[in-house]
Amino acid sequence: MTVCITGTPxxxxxSVSKVLKKRGYNVVSQNDTAKKYIIGADPDRNTEIIDEDKWVEEFKPFDGIIEGHITHLLxxxxxxxxxxxxxxxKKRLLKRGYSEEKASENAMAEALDVVLVESLEVHPGDIIFESDTTFADVEKTADEIEMFIEGKTSFRYGSTDWSEYLGERI
Ligand SMILES: Nc1ncnc2c1ncn2[C@@H]1O[C@H](COP(=O)(O)OP(=O)(O)OP(=O)(O)O)[C@@H](O)[C@H]1O
Ligand SMILES: [Mg+2]
Structure with a gap:
């Protein structure tokens, strides 16, 4: 069974996938599977451009977890x-060395629920599990995900509401 873990950078x-790997899950990173599909570089964003359609089309389901910010397309x-x-x-991203602009852009995408909305465009809601990591411990987040993967908790989404952050400059 393929399990995808997605979310804004x-x-x-x-971090949570590392914990799940330690617990015995087969974990693959999006970057490792997408290398074959790099079609250029985006110097403004300092990232590679991936042929997402082809990557999705050629993706082979497997028994494990794949993690990355566009895995919801799979x-x-x-x-x-x-x-x-x-x-x-935004603080997490600045700490990691992202520029003010890039950190802000990602924080805004998170405030707009971009990844969740895209996820719901591709998948039925009953396979989706949202987990808020803001103040959660990584092990706790891994526990929640494990319960969902093992079918011990039901789908859950729509309870996070970051709309108060939309009006201000993040
Ligand atoms: N509950 C939590 N689960 C996971 N990470 C957490 C949690 N709470 C705090 N963090 C911290 O948030 C940061 C997340 O960074 P991480 O590299 O795992 O993000 P990512 O989603 O893989 O980003 P990217 O898309 O750029 O690869 C880490 O510093 C981690 O310690
Ligand atoms: Mg990552």
């Missing part, structure tokens, strides 16, 4: 969407 996908049986309050997310 900085929401905690890699076919999967369970989808985890990590969330983080925009002001906290």
């Amino acid at each position: 900085g929401t905690g996908k890699s 076919p999967c049986r369970r989808l985890v969407v990590l969330r983080c309050r925009p002001d906290v997310l």
Whole structure:
């Protein structure tokens, strides 16, 4: 069963996946599978451009977890969407060395629920599990995800509301 973990950069996908890997799950990173599909570089963003359609089309379902900020585009049986309050997310990204502009852009995308909205465009709601990492412990977040993956908790989304952050400059 393919499980995808998605979310705006900085929401905690890699950190929580590391914990899940330690717990015995087969974990793959989006970057490792997308290398073959790089079609250029985006110097403004300092990132690579990926042929997303082809990457999705050629993706082979597997038994494990794939984590990355566009994994919600992939076919999967369970989808985890990590969330983080925009002001906290921005701090995490600045601490990691992101520019003010890039940190702010990502915080705004998080405030707008971009990843969740895209997820719901691709998948039915009953495979989606949203988890707020703002003040959560990584181990606790991993516990929640594990319960969902194992079918012990039901789908859940729509309870985070970052709309108060939309009116101000994040
Ligand atoms: N509950 C939590 N779950 C996961 N990470 C958390 C949590 N609480 C705080 N963090 C922190 O948030 C940061 C998340 O960084 P991480 O690299 O895991 O994000 P990411 O979603 O993989 O970003 P990217 O898309 O850029 O790869 C880490 O510093 C981590 O310690
Ligand atoms: Mg990561």
